[in-house]
Amino acid sequence: MKNKPKNFLTDIFRGIRENIFWRNVVLAVCSLVIFVFLAQILLNLGTRHGQVLEVPDFSGLTFTEARSVAEKADLRLEINDSLYLPARTGGIVLEQNPAPGAHVKSGRRVFITVNSFRPKTARIPYVTGYSLRQAKNNLEVAGFAIERLIYREDIATNNVLEQRYKGQTVLPQSDIEAPAGSGITLVVGVSGNPAVQVPKVVGFPVQEAKSRLWEQGLNIGKIEQEAGITEVNINEARVYRQRPNAGSRQQLGAKVNLYLTLDETKVAAGQKDADRAARLEAEKAAREAADSAAVE
Helix, strand or coil, X not given: CCCXXXXXXXXXXXXXXXXXXXXXXXXXXXXXXXXXXXXXXXXXXXXXXXXXXXXXCCCCCEHHHHHHHHHHCCXXXXXXXXXXXXXXCCCEEEEEECCCXXXXXXXXXXXXXXXXXXCCXXXXXXXXXXXXXXXXXXXXXXXXXXXXXXXXXXXXXXXXXXXXXXXXXXXXXXXXXXXXXXXXXXXXXXXXXXXXXXXXXXXXXHHHHHHHHHHCCCEEEEEEECCCCCCCCHHHCEEEEEEXXXXXXXXXXXXXXXXXXXXXXXXXXXXXXXXXHHHHHHHHHHHHHHHHHHHC
């Protein structure tokens, strides 16, 4: 009785050896198991499965230095943008993604922003004679911004009468080149003493907020930035407060102060406050209009 299991297994193995069909089935199954096992090993080697690295801090390094550090860490470095910050050394890394200290697999690409050695320049477009909106659009398309709006008495409101760059008047024959992003002063006409409604710019990036205010004939006042906002990441910041409030009425050329943050919670709360302030301004304007109609 004790030898029965042994004899049973022996009979099975003998049957497999003697039967070509079952012998081929067993060989196929064994081959499949071995293939899956080897494939898993190769896959793990190819993807460096389980190897997690901490991303070094490349900021302040030249591209050559950063690439050397990346190679030692088994990471790949790729430039995806460049800025020109005159206060920083040309060619150094300003920003990176993923951030320093992040944990990634070896072989991962790290995208960096480097500081250009010289600013990109472009020819200042001639926008005198255009409407303020068209002039603003033309300047922005060419890579420029509005530094200041100066209003002067004229028969046509919001018609550009003159444009200046660093105090120099830009004429039709002028061929003035300036660094991209430079501000152009526009002298704009105004008839009478009209007031405009301040648009809501809370929630917008600073450049878009500025553009919306310029389009309404308003200037940019002070810009306050919370800690952590730099020249490199300022485009990621959002306006969370503005003064005067959205919906209020101001004279053409008035200044609007902007307050920036990287905190999305503050931005969300600021949008609610801005909507509430706009409703109050609308109610105030409606009461004043009703009182004025009653007097008449």
